[in-house]
Amino acid sequence: MTASTLDVPAPTGTVGEPVLEIENLSVDYGYTDDATHVLRDVSLTLHRGEVLGLAGESGCGKSTLAYAATRLLPPPGLITSGSVHFTGRDGQRTDVLRQSDAELRASRWQDTAIVFQGAMNSLNPVYRIGRQIADGILAHRPGMRRKEAWDQAASLLEMVGINADRLRDFPHQLSGGMRQRVMIAMALALDPQVLIMDEPTTALDVVMQRQIVEEIADLRERLGFSVVFITHDVSLLIEIADRIAIMYAGDIVEDAGAQDVYRRPRHPYSAALLHSFPPLRGERRELTGIPGSPPDMQKMPPGCPFAPRCAHVTDVCRQVRPVLGPTALADRGGREAERSVACHLHDADLEGIDGTLPADLAR
Numbered sequence: 001m002t003a004s005t006l007d008v009p010a011p012t013g014t015v016g017e018p019v020l021e022i023e024n025l026s027v028d029y030g031y032t033d034d035a036t037h038v039l040r041d042v043s044l045t046l047h048r049g050e051v052l053g054l055a056g057e058s059g060c061g062k063s064t065l066a067y068a069a070t071r072l073l074p075p076p077g078l079i080t081s082g083s084v085h086f087t088g089r090d091g092q093r094t095d096v097l098r099q100s101d102a103e104l105r106a107s108r109w110q111d112t113a114i115v116f117q118g119a120m121n122s123l124n125p126v127y128r129i130g131r132q133i134a135d136g137i138l139a140h141r142p143g144m145r146r147k148e149a150w151d152q153a154a155s156l157l158e159m160v161g162i163n164a165d166r167l168r169d170f171p172h173q174l175s176g177g178m179r180q181r182v183m184i185a186m187a188l189a190l191d192p193q194v195l196i197m198d199e200p201t202t203a204l205d206v207v208m209q210r211q212i213v214e215e216i217a218d219l220r221e222r223l224g225f226s227v228v229f230i231t232h233d234v235s236l237l238i239e240i241a242d243r244i245a246i247m248y249a250g251d252i253v254e255d256a257g258a259q260d261v262y263r264r265p266r267h268p269y270s271a272a273l274l275h276s277f278p279p280l281r282g283e284r285r286e287l288t289g290i291p292g293s294p295p296d297m298q299k300m301p302p303g304c305p306f307a308p309r310c311a312h313v314t315d316v317c318r319q320v321r322p323v324l325g326p327t328a329l330a331d332r333g334g335r336e337a338e339r340s341v342a343c344h345l346h347d348a349d350l351e352g353i354d355g356t357l358p359a360d361l362a363r
């Protein structure tokens with residue numbers, strides 16, 4: 001990204017085409033027979049210009065999915081199957097999981113950048129932030145002059161709402177919110193098409209969370225990148241996401257438009273998760289929480305992983321694992337037809353399911 005492109009909206013390509021397609025991705029932790037299967041055949045598509053929210057309780061595999069999809073998964077994490085296709089601005093489609101190390105080095109941060117969980121604490125305390133941003137740019141642009149990299153660092157800082165005269169500050173001179181903005185500036189330095197943000201606001205107070213979320217939405221609008229925004233707080237997603245995927249115990253259990261998930265969840269887990277967080281705005285909800293806790297991934301129950309905690313559980317739920325598919329209301333058409341859910345209640349063809357959805361899932 002050059003200083004001039006920071007002021008001019010970047011070409012965004014055709015909005016709506018897939019930019020990142022995760023297909024049947026499976027990940028284990030451990031290399032032996034008793035490895036933990038953390039992701040099981042996860043499929044998820046991010047479209048150009050879209051903000052996709054990924055939500056679910058702690059430990060359901062959100063970070064694992066993000067790191068596996070970018071090949072940043074640390075050992076003992078192991079991708080056992082699947083593909084992750086990235087489509088560039090030129091239309092070229094590449095399977096990231098099959099790129100050579102050299103290809104990966106060349107494309108990482110330029111195609112897809114990540115803001116890691118707790119990233120704001122990873123700034124080096126002994127270097128000025130300007131130097132840290134400039135070093136990041138120079139690592140990918142070895143021919144660039146240092147002065148030019150500092151100028152770009154100044155533009156990037158301004159872009160995320162920090163005055164360029166803070167370039168010579170050390171990290172401890174900045175608030176938590178400002179340090180997180182610096183991390184976002186660094187992630188955007190190479191003009192990526194996809195920005196993955198893993199709990200980017202969790203350590204911040206609610207006002208600062210809101211400001212950062214608005215900042216990301218504004219930058220997305222101006223620069224045209226796509227975002228995967230990971231959080232356990234689904235009510236935050238309604239502020240920013242176009243679409244929300246809900247994860248539970250290593251599976252995507254619902255994937256739909258953000259308003260649709262928020263107003264009319266179709267999976268019992270989505271509904272329960274929505275009643276676990278106070279909404280940031282709009283009508284108040286009664287907070288009920290979710291009884292019980294997620295399953296131990298080393299001892300996954302047969303059938304639906306949510307069955308032991310589900311208010312609508314049937315016998316078949318305890319025996320057969322549901323797969324992501326259309327909802328029972330798909331014939332309503334419109335956006336309902338674009339929704340996917342992994343829940344037997346939506347499959348009237350299954351023995352033991354009478355086809356009547358509980359009222360709270362059929363609004």
Ligand SMILES: Nc1ncnc2c1ncn2[C@@H]1O[C@H](COP(=O)(O)OP(=O)(O)OP(=O)(O)O)[C@@H](O)[C@H]1O
Pocket residue numbers: 029030036038056057058059060061062063064065075076077232297
């Ligand atoms: N290095 C590791 N070794 C073994 N198991 C791991 C390792 N890292 C993560 N796990 C397990 O993988 C599962 C998914 O973890 P992950 O961090 O991806 O979840 P998450 O949804 O991102 O949680 P959080 O919101 O707390 O970050 C958890 O059950 C976790 O215990």
